[in-house]
Amino acid sequence: MNVRIWSIGVxxxxxxxxxxxxxxxxxxxxxxxxxxxxxxxxxxxxELSTSLAxxxxxxxxxxxxxxIYAEYGYLQMxxxxxxxxxxxxxxxAAHWPESKVFMDQMIKxxxxxxxxxxxxxx
Amino acid sequence: MALTGCVSPPPKSDYTQFRSEAPRSILxxxxxxxxxxxxxxxxxxxxxxxxxxxxxxxxFPVNMVKSVMADDGLSDANLVHSGDPRRLGELFGxxxxxxxxxxxxxxxxxxxxxxxTVELNYSIxxxxxxxxxWKNHEVIxxxxxxxxxxxxAGLIADAVAAALTKAxxxxxxxxxxxxxxxxxxxxxxxxxxxxxxxxxxDAAAY
Numbered sequence: 001m002n003v004r005i006w007s008i009g010v011x012x013x014x015x016x017x018x019x020x021x022x023x024x025x026x027x028x029x030x031x032x033x034x035x036x037x038x039x040x041x042x043x044x045x046x047e048l049s050t051s052l053a054x055x056x057x058x059x060x061x062x063x064x065x066x067x068i069y070a071e072y073g074y075l076q077m078x079x080x081x082x083x084x085x086x087x088x089x090x091x092x093a094a095h096w097p098e099s100k101v102f103m104d105q106m107i108k109x110x111x112x113x114x115x116x117x118x119x120x121x122x
Numbered sequence: 123m124a125l126t127g128c129v130s131p132p133p134k135s136d137y138t139q140f141r142s143e144a145p146r147s148i149l150x151x152x153x154x155x156x157x158x159x160x161x162x163x164x165x166x167x168x169x170x171x172x173x174x175x176x177x178x179x180x181x182f183p184v185n186m187v188k189s190v191m192a193d194d195g196l197s198d199a200n201l202v203h204s205g206d207p208r209r210l211g212e213l214f215g216x217x218x219x220x221x222x223x224x225x226x227x228x229x230x231x232x233x234x235x236x237x238x239t240v241e242l243n244y245s246i247x248x249x250x251x252x253x254x255x256w257k258n259h260e261v262i263x264x265x266x267x268x269x270x271x272x273x274x275a276g277l278i279a280d281a282v283a284a285a286l287t288k289a290x291x292x293x294x295x296x297x298x299x300x301x302x303x304x305x306x307x308x309x310x311x312x313x314x315x316x317x318x319x320x321x322x323x324d325a326a327a328y
Contacts, residue, residue: 026175066175071184099180101215
């Protein structure tokens, strides 16, 4: 039961963050903020997609954070770009072997023939 | 020493089970919401992948997982939390599953002062055995009046802070702080994951 009063004072915030690991392993860009914005307003899916692409493109050889390729691929899949989605899912699996079971399944789903995001014909 | 400024640490948690499994990956499943804010689980989801990944774990893509689980009829958080972790383990190939419950996510207004509260329960279960490996509980209260400078200046500062939070209470900094304390505090947080240099070397602290 850790009840701590989180005051407006900046000093306390600095003090608390001093207790914890603060070195960043990855460059997350605007991932957190754009996901939050997307949940507040789902029409802003384009901004989320752009910020995910930026995290990938800005990595320049450094490791892209876990899940980012997959999140980006999933948004591509939702737009009907299954080929792009498969490429992103493959990237996720290649960088993060922990994701392989899930990514292999998603690659299968995205590669399935006659899948149309517009739905069935009349 | 870096720890001098910290609040006195609670007793160290039991990490025996966690150590014996040493999970590499964490799947965050739909969040249970006991607050009155229907949006709280989504907003919270936007805060959790980052700190877990920075602790050294592979974190499954939270938004994609949420959508895929919803497509498979697994959007009911209560049902998912009471289900068998091993079944999810097979579906996603994860080592561990993180279950989060939002206990409080609210703001109280009293004339010139405001307090905003976020309270969370965290639990990680093994996707191989179904056993609980770790749990934590955090309450963060944002209370502008607590730091009031007193006098007229303090009154004005409080009024400004109350107006700001009243217009749009922002829970995200509180959720971030709760996650940070839950995950990163020595003795009660998560041991370093496989992508952290301290992986397997931090037994003294955890």
